Amino acid sequence: SAVISQKPSRDICQRGTSLTIQCQVDSQVTMMFWYRQQPGQSLTLIATANQGSEATYESGFVIDKFPISRPNLTFSTLTVSNMSPEDSSIYLCSVEVSTKETQYFGPGTRLLVL
């Protein structure tokens, strides 16, 4: 497995502002993913972050709203831009360890937008 940390663990933000979430892994990984989990719901993939290339976004998510950086094989950031109350959610990063397709999740960032 991998040790994954996220910052911040939680935040309360005003609408119209932006928040950048950081994800750090203790080993080099090729694939990193960003998910959103709304209260009582399943996990929805926002985008796949590959080192050295543009992130791949899922239907319904766009780069202007959720810009992602992946500067190296152990770190990624997700920015939630121009936030509205509908963005209140838990944001989780995950990593795929080796090529076994198994994903391990970070602890999540709980975001409340007022």
Added chain:
Amino acid sequence: GENVEQHPSTLSVQEGDSAVIKCTYSDSASNYFPWYKQELGKRPQLIIDIRSNVGEKKDQRIAVTLNKTAKHFSLHITETQPEDSAVYFCAASTPGYQKVTFGTGTKLQVIP
């Protein structure tokens, strides 16, 4: 794309009884099926997984079965304990697509 359906959405069992959660998937090319347990306020944790070349896998009180023909897979928990209470997610992964699709989740309550 892949679609994963999961049933039931909620499940209550008496401590010591068995619990079964069922999932179906749509993409016949999917070949990896993990199960995650998420306790309240915690991250999803991988509890067991199965690949398409295997029909059943067991790990102590937890087992997963896979029927590729029917595109069904199930999680079985025997001798349930209160600490098994959580939300369980099934998922399916398609080779080459590098994406895991999650089911809608099952909230399991084990009543002492």
